[in-house]
Amino acid sequence: MYASRMRRSLTYTLRQDMxxxxxxxxxxxxxxxxxxxxxxxxxxxxxxxxxAFQQDNAILVPNFGVFETKKKMERIMINPSSGQRMLVxxxxxxxxxxxxxxxxKLKGGR
Amino acid sequence: MGKLTIQEIAKxxxxxxxxxxxxxxxxxxxxxxVILERLQQGEQVKVKGLGTWKIIxxxxxxxxxxxxxxxxxxxxxxxxxxxxxxxMKELVNRPFSQFETVVLNDxxxxxxxxxxxxxxxxxxxxxxSLNEESVAIPEEATVISEEPMVISEEPTVISEEPTVIPEEPTVIPEEPTVIPEEPLDLDEESHWGKWLLCGLGILxxxxxxxxxxxxxxxxxxxxxxxxxxxxxDTVYVASSxxxxxxxxxxxxxxxxxxxxxxxxxxxxxxxxxxxVRLGAYRIVGLDHTVRVLEGQTFYSICRAHLGPDMECYVExxxxxxxxxxxxxxQTIKIPKLQLKKRRKK
Numbered sequence: 138m139y140a141s142r143m144r145r146s147l148t149y150t151l152r153q154d155m156x157x158x159x160x161x162x163x164x165x166x167x168x169x170x171x172x173x174x175x176x177x178x179x180x181x182x183x184x185x186x187x188x189a190f191q192q193d194n195a196i197l198v199p200n201f202g203v204f205e206t207k208k209k210m211e212r213i214m215i216n217p218s219s220g221q222r223m224l225v226x227x228x229x230x231x232x233x234x235x236x237x238x239x240x241x242k243l244k245g246g247r
Numbered sequence: 248m249g250k251l252t253i254q255e256i257a258k259x260x261x262x263x264x265x266x267x268x269x270x271x272x273x274x275x276x277x278x279x280x281v282i283l284e285r286l287q288q289g290e291q292v293k294v295k296g297l298g299t300w301k302i303i304x305x306x307x308x309x310x311x312x313x314x315x316x317x318x319x320x321x322x323x324x325x326x327x328x329x330x331x332x333x334x335m336k337e338l339v340n341r342p343f344s345q346f347e348t349v350v351l352n353d354x355x356x357x358x359x360x361x362x363x364x365x366x367x368x369x370x371x372x373x374x375x376s377l378n379e380e381s382v383a384i385p386e387e388a389t390v391i392s393e394e395p396m397v398i399s400e401e402p403t404v405i406s407e408e409p410t411v412i413p414e415e416p417t418v419i420p421e422e423p424t425v426i427p428e429e430p431l432d433l434d435e436e437s438h439w440g441k442w443l444l445c446g447l448g449i450l451x452x453x454x455x456x457x458x459x460x461x462x463x464x465x466x467x468x469x470x471x472x473x474x475x476x477x478x479x480d481t482v483y484v485a486s487s488x489x490x491x492x493x494x495x496x497x498x499x500x501x502x503x504x505x506x507x508x509x510x511x512x513x514x515x516x517x518x519x520x521x522x523v524r525l526g527a528y529r530i531v532g533l534d535h536t537v538r539v540l541e542g543q544t545f546y547s548i549c550r551a552h553l554g555p556d557m558e559c560y561v562e563x564x565x566x567x568x569x570x571x572x573x574x575x576x577q578t579i580k581i582p583k584l585q586l587k588k589r590r591k592k
Contacts, residue, residue, distance in 0.1 A: 178266075180296060183294075183335075191342075195251070197250055199276070201280075213351065226343060229340045239287075
């Protein structure tokens with residue numbers, strides 16, 4: 138149990154995670170725009186997605202997945218350390234569901 | 248709620264950035280292709296303004312098959328987790344952004360209130376201002392004047408209250424447990440005023456619902472009334488040196504103190520059994536008597552004459568113990584029942 142956790146944390150530190158900058162440069166390479174333009178285009182795209190979410194729309198990305206908003210009901214939460222009870226308000230959250238084929242690929246190759 | 252494809256989203260690139268539709272589509276699909284590619288290499292991908300994707304390993308675990316009830320092992324696998332960026336999260340949640348998490352005081356029960364409060368009312372609660380508060384209190388004042396009228400009309404309704412009052416002392420000891428929590432809030436100076444307002448607003452609504460509870464006749468709610476007011480008091484005392492006016496403070500206790508002396512009438516049946524006290528009906532007299540026949544049980548008789556789950560009224564009316572054993576030839580008095588008045592507040 139602990140060993141596997143250790144191993145995983147080790148792989149996390151060794152692995153190079155992709156941050157936004159890297160993402161933009163790679164996207165720029167593939168599309169042929171400059172990094173600056175790419176960032177601008179991505180930003181407009183994300184803004185448009187945000188607008189769509191606000192109108193309660195789901196966004197379907199082929200071969201990738203679905204973004205959708207979900208309503209979470211209000212609930213009563215108890216702070217375990219102080220025992221205080223809090224009323225947590227209802228929330229709208231953004232949810233992402235990966236494409237089925239991609240999911241299957243993940244399940245198989247570990 | 249509609250479903251949009253990424254192509255429709257990509258149209259914005261055509262409008263805003265002067266790409267042609269084909270290039271816009273390509274750009275959008277490339278964008279997600281890059282994310283997907285990196286993810287499949289087992290890396291985490293972060294896109295500013297949208298969110299972070301991660302591949303998470305799920306360890307094998309045991310479960311129970313829904314169909315057969317057998318124990319099955321779910322193999323360990325990877326799954327995709329997506330965490331929206333803070334800005335995106337806020338954007339999506341904007342319709343509900345005015346809500347804040349509220350600390351509930353001890354003894355404040357929401358279970359039975361939830362039925363009455365619609366979402367809109369809850370919204371109101373959250374945004375209750377001082378003005379609304381002062382409106383709520385005059386309402387209570389008018390209730391006091393109504394109270395004597397009701398007593399003359401239906402004396403038996405009030406009779407429930409003596410049975411409720413003994414509960415009050417048990418509530419008051421909780422008071423000290425409420426007060427220590429108050430300084431906790433005080434530490435958060437910035438939020439404190441708002442929280443207090445919200446708390447007071449809720450309490451004011453609860454007090455309002457409490458007098459509605461008298462008419463409801465359910466002593467669960469009437470028990471709530473003294474409870475909440477006690478809490479309310481402590482809140483006011485704690486805040487008397489702050490911005491809050493002291494004027495409403497005196498009115499709150501009055502609403503509860505006044506009805507108490509006016510409850511000398513007691514329903515003798517209600518006092519015997521709490522099921523009768525809390526039930527929807529009250530016994531107003533003898534309806535008829537029945538003689539127990541061969542093969543009849545107490546419950547079958549009650550069910551035949553009054554309906555299911557009405558045994559308690561017969562038990563009390565006949566001075567029988569709970570789950571009584573009856574003999575053939577015994578006479579049982581069937582009480583005449585009257586529905587306790589229920590009124591919407």
